[in-house]
Amino acid sequence: MRLLxxxxxxxxxxxxxxEEYQQTQHKxxxxxxxxxxxxxxxxxxxxxxxxxxxxxxxxxxxxQDDQEMARDLVExxxxxxECAFHPLxxxxxxxxxxxxxxxxxxxxYLALYKQMSFLEKRGCPRTALEYCKLILSLEPDExxxxxxxxxxxxxxxxxxxxxxxxxxxxxxxxxxxxxxxxFAFSVPLAYFLLSQQADLPEQELSSAREKASFxxxxxxxxxxxVLMPLLEYCSVRxxxxxxxxxxxxxxxxxxxxxxxSQLVSLYLGRSHFLWKEPAIMSWLEENVRxxxxxxxxxxxxxxxxxxxxxxxxxxxxxxxxRHVVLSEIKEAVAALPPDVxxxxxxxxxxxxxxxxxxxxTRPERLSPVSHGNTIALFFRSLLPSYTMEGERPEDGGxxxxxxxxxxxxLMLAVRDMMATFHFHDLxxxxxxxxxxxxxxx
Numbered sequence: 001m002r003l004l005x006x007x008x009x010x011x012x013x014x015x016x017x018x019e020e021y022q023q024t025q026h027k028x029x030x031x032x033x034x035x036x037x038x039x040x041x042x043x044x045x046x047x048x049x050x051x052x053x054x055x056x057x058x059x060x061x062x063x064q065d066d067q068e069m070a071r072d073l074v075e076x077x078x079x080x081x082e083c084a085f086h087p088l089x090x091x092x093x094x095x096x097x098x099x100x101x102x103x104x105x106x107x108x109y110l111a112l113y114k115q116m117s118f119l120e121k122r123g124c125p126r127t128a129l130e131y132c133k134l135i136l137s138l139e140p141d142e143x144x145x146x147x148x149x150x151x152x153x154x155x156x157x158x159x160x161x162x163x164x165x166x167x168x169x170x171x172x173x174x175x176x177x178x179x180x181x182x183f184a185f186s187v188p189l190a191y192f193l194l195s196q197q198a199d200l201p202e203q204e205l206s207s208a209r210e211k212a213s214f215x216x217x218x219x220x221x222x223x224x225x226v227l228m229p230l231l232e233y234c235s236v237r238x239x240x241x242x243x244x245x246x247x248x249x250x251x252x253x254x255x256x257x258x259x260x261s262q263l264v265s266l267y268l269g270r271s272h273f274l275w276k277e278p279a280i281m282s283w284l285e286e287n288v289r290x291x292x293x294x295x296x297x298x299x300x301x302x303x304x305x306x307x308x309x310x311x312x313x314x315x316x317x318x319x320x321x322r323h324v325v326l327s328e329i330k331e332a333v334a335a336l337p338p339d340v341x342x343x344x345x346x347x348x349x350x351x352x353x354x355x356x357x358x359x360x361t362r363p364e365r366l367s368p369v370s371h372g373n374t375i376a377l378f379f380r381s382l383l384p385s386y387t388m389e390g391e392r393p394e395d396g397g398x399x400x401x402x403x404x405x406x407x408x409x410l411m412l413a414v415r416d417m418m419a420t421f422h423f424h425d426l427x428x429x430x431x432x433x434x435x436x437x438x439x440x441x
Contacts, residue, residue, distance in 0.1 A: 001086040012097045013089050015081070015104040022360055024050050032056065032346065049080040051107045052348045058114065059347045071118050077111045094137045100144035101357045106349055109135060113145055113326060125157035144353070146323035148177065149263070152186035153271045161190040179312060181223050181260070182267040188215035189274065192283055213287055220291045222305045224252040226264055227288065233272035236281060242288060247295045247302075258337060259320075260313035266324060266332035322351040 004012040017025060024047045031039035031053075037060050040053050047053070058073035089096050098105040116131035132154050136147040155164035168177055168187045177183040191212035195205045220227060227248050231238050242248055256264065275281065295302050321340050324332045345351060 001084050001089060003086055003088060010095050010097055011088060012099065013086055014099065014102050015084065015108065017104055017360070021050075025052065028053050028056075028348075032348070049076075051077045051080055051111065054080070055107065055110055055114065056348045067118075067121075071115075074111055074114045074118065077107070078115060081108050081111065091134055096138070098138045099357070100139055100142065101353050101355055103349065103352070103356060103358060106352070109138065109145055110326075110348070110350075120154065120157070125154055126160070129154040129158045129160060129163075142319070144319050144322070145326065146319045148175070148180065149182055149266060149320070149323055150270075150327075152182050152190075153274075156186055156190060156193070156271070156274055159193075161194045164190045165194070178218070178222075181219075181226060181263050182271065184219035184223060185216070185226065185267065186271065188212045188219060189280070191215065192280065196279065213283070213290075216284065216287050217291050217294075220288060221294070221302060222309070223260075223264065224248050225256045225261070226268065228253060229264070229268050230272055230275060233268055234276050234281070239285075242292065245292055245295075247292065248288070257309065257313040258335065259316040260309060262316055262320070262324065262332055262335040263313075265335050266327065266329055269329035269331045270327070318351060318353070325350045 001013050001015050004014050006012070024043070027043055027047075028040070028050060031043055037057065040057050040060075044050060044053050044057065054073045054077040058070045058077070061067075061073065062070040098108060100106060100109060112131055112135050116128045116135070119125075119128040119131065129151070132147050132151050135145060136143060136151065151167070152164055155161070155167075164187060168183060171177055178187075189212070191208045194200070195208035195212060197205070200208075224247055228238065228243070228250075238248075253261075275284070316337075321336060324336060325345055327333075340351070343351070
């Protein structure tokens with residue numbers, strides 16, 4: 001890692017690839033193009049610290065339900081990059097930046113994201129929230145992995161309601177967080193859950209409850225298409241007056257712009273279970289009825305919100321599409337626009353920025369498979385045996401058996417590799433080199 005520049009209290013860093021590492025990177029790209037994961041295993045046997053290979057193989061293990069091996073590979077990738085940290089680089093200062101446009105930096109982002117996902121699935125939401133904050137701090141203005149679509153969910157799961165409320169209050173003015181459905185609904189939910197805590201003064205509890213009700217009514221008015229899918233996720237049958245009303249009925253969901261439908265699908269697919277408690281549903285019902293009364297009374301805010309929806313959600317930016325691909329939430333992935341699904345998406349670098357800054361020439365990333373949707377191509381980049389329905393040959397019996405055997409051999413090779421090679425202390429100098437001249441592969 002090298003320090004690029006320091007200005008206005010911020011330090012910009014970049015990972016750099018040595019000439020030897022560049023050659024390994026070229027071999028990795030060739031292995032990916034070959035669509036044969038065994039080639040990546042062979043590469044790791046000679047270059048056990050190659051980060052992209054570790055991350056790519058981790059995804060392959062995860063899709064084969066070997067979660068332990070997948071986590072171990074991600075942790076090894078993080079360890080490898082940690083050993084390359086610049087002495088001035090700090091994970092906790094909030095003043096260090098990594099430009100996502102540089103391919104060498106992206107591996108660190110993706111490794112952190114994958115580790116965060118593993119932590120959340122293992123029931124460690126508070127630690128996952130800290131990883132989310134770290135990723136957001138590396139480039140908060142551009143937010144290349146769109147962590148603002150996830151930080152509210154992790155804060156609620158970690159019961160860190162005060163942090164979510166403070167983030168919303170401090171960033172709303174310049175980031176318009178209320179225009180994101182996840183923040184529009186998560187913040188009032190945080191206020192409501194805060195009002196349920198018995199250890200706060202009565203005045204604060206009452207204030208939090210009023211604020212929660214006010215904000216959730218705003219959210220329902222701005223995003224009426226959220227209510228019915230949310231109730232369906234929670235297995236709650238809505239009142240007939242609500243289900244048949246034009247404002248919350250089927251038209252509310254159908255009339256949403258595609259970009260907004262994608263954000264709604266992402267939020268509901270990830271956070272719907274947070275709304276299942278009876279007390280929350282009762283509170284939501286009260287506010288839904290108040291919103292319907294305002295709609296029937298001709299409140300001008302209703303029409304204003306409808307006009308804003310038509311203007312604001314014409315097209316989602318690339319970082320949101322990248323977040324959807326990484327999230328693997330099927331409802332959101334299905335809502336990706338055709339021009340995104342037509343692209344080849346590689347697991348080690350999903351949807352790279354169009355203005356990437358390359359420090360050295362890489363081989364062209366040509367894939368023998370140039371058709372299919374985003375997820376099919378993503379799976380093929382990890383597991384070449386993956387096929388969509390309709391792509392299987394007629395003599396599929398023996399073919400399918402060969403694929404299954406090939407995947408089993410791959411997993412056996414991965415386990416054997418991880419069991420045989422040992423990681424040395426990268427920070428310790430080699431005996432035959434002068435101190436400070438050590439290099440890692």
